[in-house]
Amino acid sequence: MGDGNHLVFSPFVLDITNRSLLRGSEQIPLRPKSFAILRYLVEHAHRLVTKDELLSAVWPRTTVVDAALKVSIGEIRRALGDATDNPHYIQTEGRKGYHFIAPLSLKLAEKPGRDSLVHFVGRDTELKRLKGFVESAKSGKRQLVFVTGEPGIGKTTLIEAFIQNLPTFDGVISAQGQCIEQYGAGEAYLPILDALERMCAGEGGKSITGLLRRYAPSWLANLPAVAKPEERAELERWTVRITPERRLREIAAFLEATTQEKTVLLVLEDLHWVDPSTLALISFLARRPEAARLLLIGTYREGEVEGLNHPLKKVKEELELHHYCSHLPLKLLSPSAVAEYLKARFATSFVSEELAAAVYTRSEGNPLFMVNVTDYLIYQGFIVRQNGAIESHRPLDGASTPTTLLRLIERQFEALGRDEQRLLEAASVRGVSFSAAVVAAALGERLETVEMSCERLVKREQFLKREGTSHWPDGTIASHYGFIHALYQDVIYHRVGDSRKAKLHQSIAERLEAAHRDATEGIAGELALHFERSGDGARAVPYYMQAAQRDFRQSGFQEAIQHAATALAVLDRQRKLVQSKELEARLHLLLGASHASANGYASNKANEAYSRAQSLCGQINDPGVQLQTLAGLWAFQILRGKLRTSLNTGQKMLKLARRLGDPDALLNAHISYGVSFFYLGDPRRAHDHLARAMPHYEFERYRRSASVLGWDPGVLGRYYHAHALCLLGLADRAEQEILRASTLVKELASPFNEAIAHGLLSIYHAYRGDAPKALEAAEACIRVSKDGGFFHWLAVGTLMKGWPLCKQGRFAEGLQCLLGGLESWKSTGAELGLSTYLGLLAEACLIAGKFSESQKRIEEALAISRRNNDCYFDAELYRLKGESLLEEGRRHTNSREQEAEACYHNAIKIARRQKTKLLELRATTGLCRIWQRSGKVKQA
Numbered sequence: 004m005g006d007g008n009h010l011v012f013s014p015f016v017l018d019i020t021n022r023s024l025l026r027g028s029e030q031i032p033l034r035p036k037s038f039a040i041l042r043y044l045v046e047h048a049h050r051l052v053t054k055d056e057l058l059s060a061v062w063p064r065t066t067v068v069d070a071a072l073k074v075s076i077g078e079i080r081r082a083l084g085d086a087t088d089n090p091h092y093i094q095t096e097g098r099k100g101y102h103f104i105a106p107l108s109l110k111l112a113e114k115p116g117r118d119s120l121v122h123f124v125g126r127d128t129e130l131k132r133l134k135g136f137v138e139s140a141k142s143g144k145r146q147l148v149f150v151t152g153e154p155g156i157g158k159t160t161l162i163e164a165f166i167q168n169l170p171t172f173d174g175v176i177s178a179q180g181q182c183i184e185q186y187g188a189g190e191a192y193l194p195i196l197d198a199l200e201r202m203c204a205g206e207g208g209k210s211i212t213g214l215l216r217r218y219a220p221s222w223l224a225n226l227p228a229v230a231k232p233e234e235r236a237e238l239e240r241w242t243v244r245i246t247p248e249r250r251l252r253e254i255a256a257f258l259e260a261t262t263q264e265k266t267v268l269l270v271l272e273d274l275h276w277v278d279p280s281t282l283a284l285i286s287f288l289a290r291r292p293e294a295a296r297l298l299l300i301g302t303y304r305e306g307e308v309e310g311l312n313h314p315l316k317k318v319k320e321e322l323e324l325h326h327y328c329s330h331l332p333l334k335l336l337s338p339s340a341v342a343e344y345l346k347a348r349f350a351t352s353f354v355s356e357e358l359a360a361a362v363y364t365r366s367e368g369n370p371l372f373m374v375n376v377t378d379y380l381i382y383q384g385f386i387v388r389q390n391g392a393i394e395s396h397r398p399l400d401g402a403s404t405p406t407t408l409l410r411l412i413e414r415q416f417e418a419l420g421r422d423e424q425r426l427l428e429a430a431s432v433r434g435v436s437f438s439a440a441v442v443a444a445a446l447g448e449r450l451e452t453v454e455m456s457c458e459r460l461v462k463r464e465q466f467l468k469r470e471g472t473s474h475w476p477d478g479t480i481a482s483h484y485g486f487i488h489a490l491y492q493d494v495i496y497h498r499v500g501d502s503r504k505a506k507l508h509q510s511i512a513e514r515l516e517a518a519h520r521d522a523t524e525g526i527a528g529e530l531a532l533h534f535e536r537s538g539d540g541a542r543a544v545p546y547y548m549q550a551a552q553r554d555f556r557q558s559g560f561q562e563a564i565q566h567a568a569t570a571l572a573v574l575d576r577q578r579k580l581v582q583s584k585e586l587e588a589r590l591h592l593l594l595g596a597s598h599a600s601a602n603g604y605a606s607n608k609a610n611e612a613y614s615r616a617q618s619l620c621g622q623i624n625d626p627g628v629q630l631q632t633l634a635g636l637w638a639f640q641i642l643r644g645k646l647r648t649s650l651n652t653g654q655k656m657l658k659l660a661r662r663l664g665d666p667d668a669l670l671n672a673h674i675s676y677g678v679s680f681f682y683l684g685d686p687r688r689a690h691d692h693l694a695r696a697m698p699h700y701e702f703e704r705y706r707r708s709a710s711v712l713g714w715d716p717g718v719l720g721r722y723y724h725a726h727a728l729c730l731l732g733l734a735d736r737a738e739q740e741i742l743r744a745s746t747l748v749k750e751l752a753s754p755f756n757e758a759i760a761h762g763l764l765s766i767y768h769a770y771r772g773d774a775p776k777a778l779e780a781a782e783a784c785i786r787v788s789k790d791g792g793f794f795h796w797l798a799v800g801t802l803m804k805g806w807p808l809c810k811q812g813r814f815a816e817g818l819q820c821l822l823g824g825l826e827s828w829k830s831t832g833a834e835l836g837l838s839t840y841l842g843l844l845a846e847a848c849l850i851a852g853k854f855s856e857s858q859k860r861i862e863e864a865l866a867i868s869r870r871n872n873d874c875y876f877d878a879e880l881y882r883l884k885g886e887s888l889l890e891e892g893r894r895h896t897n898s899r900e901q902e903a904e905a906c907y908h909n910a911i912k913i914a915r916r917q918k919t920k921l922l923e924l925r926a927t928t929g930l931c932r933i934w935q936r937s938g939k940v941k942q943a
Contacts, residue, residue: 191559
């Protein structure tokens with residue numbers, strides 16, 4: 004337990020800081036060893052503490068006889084007025100040890116700057132359960148606990164009591180993060196990032212930062228207060244296109260590494276305002292099978308989750324069903340707990356039954372209401388202190404106390420002076436937590452004046468608590484405060500008139516904007532909300548966009564979608580703006596990229612967003628926006644197998660790029676155009692455009708600014724160029740391009756581009772018929788894709804693993820990979836490459852002797868080829884069909900040689916037309932074998 008804490012077992016107070024036992028204002032003397040024994044017993048209340056444990060804790064590395072312990076216990080009992088035969092405080096358990104049995108309340112030291120103390124009572128059972136959870140966590144069994152209850156029930160106070168009552172020598176590291184309603188759509192992983200910043204700023208922060216750097220670099224990249232700008236820039240480049248799944252694995256690995264040394268207690272408060280990414284993380288951490296000394300506590304208001312269609316409700320129910328979480332609901336305090344609170348608050352051993360009943364009846368045992376009712380009775384003069392005792396100055400039945408907590412807060416607010424009311428109104432507009440500098444700007448007051456007013460409220464324990472100091476980028480240093488409870492802020496905010504509220508939002512936004520200048524990314528969502536609520540939509544939209552961009556970089560794609568959609572809704576109300584069309588187009592681009600990242604490039608919603616951006620491009624003169632729009636549409640079209648449409652889009656990109664003369668635009672346009680030609684069965688023109696693309700590629704430029712589509716054009720372009728060269732029969736040049744591409748992938752050190760590389764490399768080796776190398780690349784693709792959560796490339800890797808396995812005779816395993824990968828690929832909505840994948844499946848069936856199944860798969864592949872113009876593999880499909888017919892006839896002594904020969908002729912004809920020398924050679928060789936067997940040796 005840290006310095007500054009007080010343990011209260013009425014009427015005594017154990018002052019840890021000053022090592023003294025108090026009864027009221029009287030200090031009761033105790034020898035140091037006796038004090039240490041009493042402290043240890045109280046800190047381990049409500050369980051047996053053995054004599055050996057006490058001796059070891061108080062006299063470490065010293066041999067002491069039991070008599071010394073008995074002398075100290077006797078001294079403690081005399082100081083407390085406790086009797087051995089009828090103990091109220093310390094009970095002897097036979098010859099085993101001692102048990103502290105008195106009801107314990109905690110006077111917890113407040114957060115820095117707060118003078119008052121919170122009196123904590125009536126939660127012994129809950130504290131005991133929490134201690135049980137932490138003990139289970141210490142044994143390596145991870146724990147997730149939801150602490151729930153109505154507003155004001157004391158969720159935060161319980162957790163603070165629990166944390167501050169944990170002995171420091173127990174090796175527990177704790178961090179808290181807060182979900183916030185104020186920011187509208189919410190920032191991705193907001194409470195997690197909040198907790199990580201606290202961990203890095205606390206004791207052992209350097210070690211924590213080092214573990215983040217090693218296990219969770221993408222998280223460190225989003226902690227500006229921890230990582231230096233140059234390190235963040237490098238980390239952002241390295242983690243480009245990182246998926247939500249990869250981010251979850253990173254933070255899990257970091258936490259599990261941290262728990263190797265200590266037990267980690269992670270508290271996430273107010274989950275009724277949780278963002279989707281954080282909710283996914285909670286579920287992921289709870290389901291991990293690995294052992295970890297981790298206790299995750301989440302709090303939420305039960306009424307705002309359980310009775311509504313809240314996403315947290317479903318997640319919690321699923322976790323409970325599989326015993327992945329526990330539920331700790333907080334009930335209202337009992338009458339005896341209310342009486343204990345009054346005794347602790349007024350440091351007295353006696354409180355009249357009338358007073359205790361009056362407070363209990365009016366508050367119904369809600370802790371926050373109980374505190375406010377007591378404050379109200381004192382303020383109205385019904386309770387006074389006389390001669391060290393608390394008395395009812397007037398009959399309590401005459402006290403007209405408001406019947407609801409909200410109304411009581413309103414009455415307390417109305418009793419304040421107008422200056423204090425105006426201050427709290429401005430503070431409520433800022434949020435639950437605020438800097439005095441913001442309020443000073445909103446009111447047009449001097450900072451010192453506002454701080455003095457806030458301090459007076461803190462000292463009186465009215466509405467506010469001290470929360471340290473704010474440091475802003477512009478050098479502003481000011482005291483930071485928070486409302487004692489979110490309900491205070493909520494009640495006051497809704498009392499402010501709309502006109503005044505709008506002006507306050509505007510003033511606050513402008514002050515925050517000026518203070519952060521070029522560092523607004525971290526508060527973009529907040530600025531957007533303030534400007535929107537002030538009615539200044541023109542200034543809100545760019546900040547919503549900035550918030551969405553940050554979410555996108557953090558792989559918080561759902562939050563990015565929400566922020567972009569909110570910005571578009573605000574824009575819709577601001578049609579008079581000159582720049583609204585350009586902003587709208589850029590927002591749709593971001594929306595498209597977010598949908599593509601969340602649901603795949605073949606997502607219909609991504610296509611809708613890109614299509615809307617395209618319709619706006621005709622109304623604005625911004626070639627950059629137009630090129631990005633065409634790139635997004637091309638990605639959707641080619642993955643959906645709309646190859647002719649993708650070719651037209653690629654042509655538009657190339658025309659625009661040539662007009663601009665921009666190397667980046669030319670690079671991407673040539674690649675897009677070339678890849679479309681490749682799948683359309685024109686590898687010669689594909690080779691032409693892909694070869695023209697590469698001179699425009701500059702490694703350092705793309706290393707500094709990665710595409711929102713994620714892939715590096717150098718990687719994509721070189722591998723597809725190798726594919727085209729391979730089919731054209733230019734084997735040596737293809738191998739040279741593969742070598743260049745592989746070197747580039749190593750230099751990029753990007754998991755996403757590594758997955759692309761392995762996937763395309765496995766296909767390249769399959770074209771060449773090299774099963775061992777295809778298997779090696781496919782397995783590497785699966786490994787990287789699983790780790791990164793790249794589901795498109797995981798499907799490709801799984802597919803491509805199946806073909807070489809079948810070639811090696813492992814039919815059952817190979818067919819399972821082929822069929823499973825094929826279903827996964829189709830489930831994304833993608834059709835690109837299906838003719839190739841079905842062809843490989845057909846060849847596997849052929850090897851396994853399943854001829855009818857092989858021919859069925861070939862016909863399916865040819866039908867897709869005709870539908871999508873996906874004909875680059877047609878020559879190989881007809882060759883495989885010929886081979887299947889030939890083998891079937893041979894096995895069943897039913898010659899189908901004539902049909903097979905026709906297939907080979909068709910394959911050669913297509914290969915010659917497409918100039919695919921590799922496939923022509925393969926088909927010609929097959930035809931020669933037929934002729935040799937049938938006696939046409941001269942023709943062969």
